Amino acid sequence: QVQLQESGPGLVKPSQTLSLTCSVSGASISSGDYYWSWFRQLPGKGLEWIGYIYNSGRPYYNPSLRSRVIISPDTSNVQVSLEVTSVTAADTAVYYCARGIPSARGPTNWFDPWGQGTLVTVSS
């Protein structure tokens, strides 16, 4: 059974870099054709896709965040990292990682399971 768990600082100062880790158990991020993904949910708001890496390869980012985001696998192949640079209060959110499962019948995917999420507050 695949499980994901986010971890990282709960408080980040404005203009600094937010760094989170998604620890994956029950799977290796370098095996299988999965999209290891990050999402966020602003307080009281809906969900926003940040980006994903596919098969430990090229990352894909939401264009709205592309200039400030890096998603990368670590060498152990059981963690996926997220960095968001130059954060502001608008980046305060619950951050989730999730596994994207590709369809065998077309260029689409869905996300399961999700980690429990971690709240990051941007404040001085």
Next chain:
Amino acid sequence: DIQMTQSPSSLSASVGDRVTITCRTSQRINNYLNWYQQRPGKAPKLLIYSASSLQSGVPSRFSGSGSGTDFTLIISSLQPEDSATYYCQQSHSSPLTFGQGTKLEIK
């Protein structure tokens, strides 16, 4: 970006009721539409993928339909544990986008 519009934004229903939530997209997305349930303080949970396929372990009272731009999530007989916010999400094109959510309350 593909815009996702869910309706209603919120609803209240009784145990045993049939509940319908709709999702309309700003462009045709074939059947590349997924539904998630999010209980308060919890992560989203996949219910339906590819518009109509029931995720393993999800009760059969949940069903999905639609193609193109109009999609529907139906709960055939509402249970107390179905109190949650429901989101649709398109995987047709980048950026992946979600509906604004439908908050379902049990009377």
